[in-house]
Amino acid sequence: MKKVNCGLPPFQPGKIIAHGHTTRLNRILWSTRYMEMPQVCVVLSGHTVDEMLKDAALAMAAGADLVEVRLDNLWVREVEIEDSEDEAETKRRARKEIEYEVLPLESVDLDDALSSFKQGIELPVILTCRPERQGGHYPGDEESRIEVLRTAIKSEVSWVDLEVDISIKERDSLMEMAKGKTQVIASHHSEEAPPPANEIISEIEDYVSYGDMVKICYPISGSEGALRIFEAAWELRNSEIKASLMGIGSGGDWVRIHAPLLNQNFVYSTMQTGWHLSHSGRINVSDLATAWKLLGYA
Numbered sequence: 001m002k003k004v005n006c007g008l009p010p011f012q013p014g015k016i017i018a019h020g021h022t023t024r025l026n027r028i029l030w031s032t033r034y035m036e037m038p039q040v041c042v043v044l045s046g047h048t049v050d051e052m053l054k055d056a057a058l059a060m061a062a063g064a065d066l067v068e069v070r071l072d073n074l075w076v077r078e079v080e081i082e083d084s085e086d087e088a089e090t091k092r093r094a095r096k097e098i099e100y101e102v103l104p105l106e107s108v109d110l111d112d113a114l115s116s117f118k119q120g121i122e123l124p125v126i127l128t129c130r131p132e133r134q135g136g137h138y139p140g141d142e143e144s145r146i147e148v149l150r151t152a153i154k155s156e157v158s159w160v161d162l163e164v165d166i167s168i169k170e171r172d173s174l175m176e177m178a179k180g181k182t183q184v185i186a187s188h189h190s191e192e193a194p195p196p197a198n199e200i201i202s203e204i205e206d207y208v209s210y211g212d213m214v215k216i217c218y219p220i221s222g223s224e225g226a227l228r229i230f231e232a233a234w235e236l237r238n239s240e241i242k243a244s245l246m247g248i249g250s251g252g253d254w255v256r257i258h259a260p261l262l263n264q265n266f267v268y269s270t271m272q273t274g275w276h277l278s279h280s281g282r283i284n285v286s287d288l289a290t291a292w293k294l295l296g297y298a
Contacts, residue, residue: 037298038244038259038267039065041126042285045272047073049113053120058271062285066124066158068268069117071148072131072138074108076100102139110148114155124158126185134163134189146170153177161185161215164207171210186211194218194225194247200232204243213242213265219249220281226251230258237263244268252281256288260297 042059044052044067056067081097117125129148130136138145152160153174160182162174178184186207194200200216207214220226226247233245233255244266245255259267269285270277277283283291292298 038264040285040288041066041068041266041268043068043070043268043270045270047077049074049116053116055271056121056123059285060123062271063289064123064269064285066126067121068126068128068161069121070136071110071113071127071129071152072136074113075103075105075139076137077103100137102137105140105144110151114151114157118155118157126159126161127152127155127157128161128187130161130189131163134165134187146174149174150177153182156181159183159185161187162211164188164210175211183213184211185213185215187215187217189217191219194220194228194232197228197231197235200228200245201235204232204236204241204245208241213244215244215246215266217246217248220247220252221249223251225249226254230254230262233262233264237261247281249281250279253278253283256281256283257291257295258297260292 040063042055042062042064044055044059046052046055052069052073059067077100078098079101081099114127117127127149128136129138129145129152131138131142131145138148140148146166149160149162154177160174160178162171162184164186165188166174175184188203188207195203200218204214204216207216218225218229220229226249229245229247229252233243236243236245242265244264246252246268247255255262255264256267256269267288268282269288270282271285272282273284289298
């Protein structure tokens with residue numbers, strides 16, 4: 001994994017840093033400590049296996065380190081909402097509104113889909129089946145969703161995403177299955193705004209034993225929430241905890257953009273483009289690479 005110089009020790013008189021071994025930002029900061037760059041994970045777009053495979057190929061070409069397959073997206077289809085506004089107003093819209101049509105559970109051949117992903121995606125894969133209670137689209141009950149996760153782990157995928165609110169009994173069973181072959185992301189997608197930074201950190205510390213990495217995401221509506229997430233990430237930057245923090249909403253991309261400085265483990269990105277990304281706190285993978293270069297992180 002590529003390493004860059006992102007530490008922030010004080011200036012050391014008389015110590016000369018060779019320009020060929022550091023970044024522009026760190027030469028300014030007179031820093032000599034190196035840390036690993038975050039792994040960039042592209043969340044695949046699409047609601048069919050073929051659509052996701054195409055997005056995975058684009059992600060690999062764009063330099064992603066791994067991709068996330070949202071299995072729950074296989075059970076829905078996007079439907080554009082018909083607009084009653086006049087044509088001129090419609091043209092001014094940069095992105096059409098959509099709703100989701102739920103498909104029957106039996107419409108997805110999970111084994112066939114997993115086989116296609118395994119054969120068609122060269123990068124490491126995170127398999128996720130997000131329930132509706134955490135913003136996902138899986139239409140079945142929790143028992144059937146757990147079976148989807150069992151099947152995902154049996155496929156010997158690199159990573160599996162397990163929500164922190166899964167029952168202890170089922171979590172223990174899934175983690176035992178995953179042991180030694182599949183790493184676990186303990187994820188939490190809160191419905192509430194970010195609490196103060198110290199509470200975010202306490203929450204993350206509570207989830208450390210739930211997996212190999214903690215992913216936590218909050219909805220935000222302004223700079224206060226974004227700053228709370230950023231502050232928590234800053235306080236955790238030198239800890240041994242592997243984490244990925246983010247926000248959904250304007251300002252949610254601050255932690256993603258400054259992830260190398262904050263020593264984040266993963267940064268979630270997308271191949272999508274458009275103004276709507278910044279409003280939702282997401283960022284295109286190429287824009288992320290450009291930002292890191294301009295900021296001197298890479």
